[in-house]
Amino acid sequence: MTAFILRRLSIAVLLLFAISLISFFIVTLTPGSPYPWGELNPKISEDVKRAFREKFHLDEPLHKQYFLIMQDLFSGKLRSIKDERSVLDKIAERLPATLALNAVSLLLSLSFGLLLGIYAARYYGRLPDIATSVLAFAFIALPGFWVSYLVAIGFSHLAGAPVLGLSSFGVVFPSTLSRLLDFFWHIAVPAWVLAIGGIAAQSRFLRATMVEALREDYIRTARAKGLSEQIILFKHALRNSLRPLITGIGLLLPAMVSGSVIVESIFAYPGIGRLGYEAVLERDYPTLVALNFIVAVLVLLGNLVSDILYAIVDPRVRLE
Numbered sequence: 001m002t003a004f005i006l007r008r009l010s011i012a013v014l015l016l017f018a019i020s021l022i023s024f025f026i027v028t029l030t031p032g033s034p035y036p037w038g039e040l041n042p043k044i045s046e047d048v049k050r051a052f053r054e055k056f057h058l059d060e061p062l063h064k065q066y067f068l069i070m071q072d073l074f075s076g077k078l079r080s081i082k083d084e085r086s087v088l089d090k091i092a093e094r095l096p097a098t099l100a101l102n103a104v105s106l107l108l109s110l111s112f113g114l115l116l117g118i119y120a121a122r123y124y125g126r127l128p129d130i131a132t133s134v135l136a137f138a139f140i141a142l143p144g145f146w147v148s149y150l151v152a153i154g155f156s157h158l159a160g161a162p163v164l165g166l167s168s169f170g171v172v173f174p175s176t177l178s179r180l181l182d183f184f185w186h187i188a189v190p191a192w193v194l195a196i197g198g199i200a201a202q203s204r205f206l207r208a209t210m211v212e213a214l215r216e217d218y219i220r221t222a223r224a225k226g227l228s229e230q231i232i233l234f235k236h237a238l239r240n241s242l243r244p245l246i247t248g249i250g251l252l253l254p255a256m257v258s259g260s261v262i263v264e265s266i267f268a269y270p271g272i273g274r275l276g277y278e279a280v281l282e283r284d285y286p287t288l289v290a291l292n293f294i295v296a297v298l299v300l301l302g303n304l305v306s307d308i309l310y311a312i313v314d315p316r317v318r319l320e
Contacts, residue, residue, distance in 0.1 A: 008307050012300045016293075023292035024066045027285055056081055056286065073290055082282050087290045091272055095294075097166065098264070098271030101191055102256050108195040109252060113202025118233060120203065121210035132203065139200035144259050148193050148266040155189060163189045164268040190267045194259050198252050209241035216240075246309045253302035257295055 053059040056079070057068045072078040078087040120132040155163045166186050167179075213219065214237050222232050257273075264273035272291055279287040 005304075005308065008304050012304055016296055016300060019296040020070065020289070020293050021066065023296075024069070024289050025062065027288045027292070028062060028065065030283075055079075069286060069289055070293075072286070073293065078286050078290055080287050081284045082279075082287070087287050090275065090287065091290060091294060094270055094272045094275050097269065098260060098273060100187055101194065101260060101264070101269065101271060102253075104187055104191040105194040105198065105256055106252070108191060109198030109202055109256075112195070113199045114206060116199065116203035117206025117210060118238065120207040121214060121237075122229075122233060124207075124211050124214070129207075132207075136200040136203050139196045142196065144193070144197070145262045145266065147196060148190070148263050151189060151193050152266055162186075166270060186269075190263045190269055193267075194256060194263050197259070198256065201252065206241060210237050213237040213240045246306055253306075254299050257299055 050059075057065050060068065069078065073087070076086065076088055079085065080087050080090060116132050116136070120129045123129045152163055163186060167182055210233075214232075219232060219237060222236055260271060261273040261277055263269065264271045265277045268274070272295070276288065276291045278284075279291065
């Protein structure tokens with residue numbers, strides 16, 4: 001197991017370097033000016049512009065800019081172009097909100113995807129299976145930004161239940177419990193929107209593997225012994241169908257991280273997804289590079305955990 005983890009870690013380090021390098025060049029070569037006052041502003045003197053370029057290494061060649069920015073990132077000295085605050089401080093303020101959103105969304109995706117997958121496999125080829133399949137494909141096909149807008153408008157304007165931000169503005173809460181319920185409400189709604197695609201994908205993964213498992217000889221033997229259908233489904237078939245589901249978690253994490261940019265922006269959710277969206281609009285190169293690096297670390301860690309869980313479930317993987 002140790003050799004397996006070390007091998008996966010070495011691959012993750014190489015991937016992290018490649019991701020950070022590619023994302024840096026994509027960000028810096030994007031059209032637009034990083035100057036907060038505008039590059040052609042006649043009121044800004046050349047001395048001020050020169051000092052600004054030197055401060056943020058903009059006068060250096062691109063390859064040197066990359067190493068200087070990464071050096072500042074690891075030393076904690078990286079500053080935002082927008083307000084010259086520490087980039088790590090800005091990310092630290094918003095990271096817990098994004099982690100909470102993605103954790104709730106992942107929990108919803110796995111739990112409801114599991115239930116729908118088992119339900120569809122149990123009634124394979126019948127109306128419940130067809131209905132869940134149509135529902136899953138519809139969820140996969142729905143654009144995230146469109147669903148987010150519909151939910152935000154529907155709750156805020158039609159139902160009168162605010163969903164933007166992390167709390168309802170202009171509301172006086174009579175107790176701590178009501179404040180907590182409002183806080184969880186503002187996390188739950190965008191988490192559900194973010195989880196829709198994951199629920200559909202996980203249910204399809206599990207349905208396919210469970211249908212296969214239910215055709216195996218040991219399932220026929222279990223039925224011949226008179227075991228109940230619940231025991232056959234949850235104890236025998238499900239246990240042997242979890243490996244592809246664990247692999248699906250590794251594919252689900254990057255989709256959630258990328259989807260949170262759209263969801264957080266539309267719901268005005270104060271996470272790193274919205275911070276990245278603001279950094280793109282403001283051409284804040286240091287913040288974008290740091291965000292891409294940290295998000296890559298989180299995704300690679302998630303994939304590493306998925307690989308380790310896969311190796312625990314299937315010991316044959318450790319010998320690869």
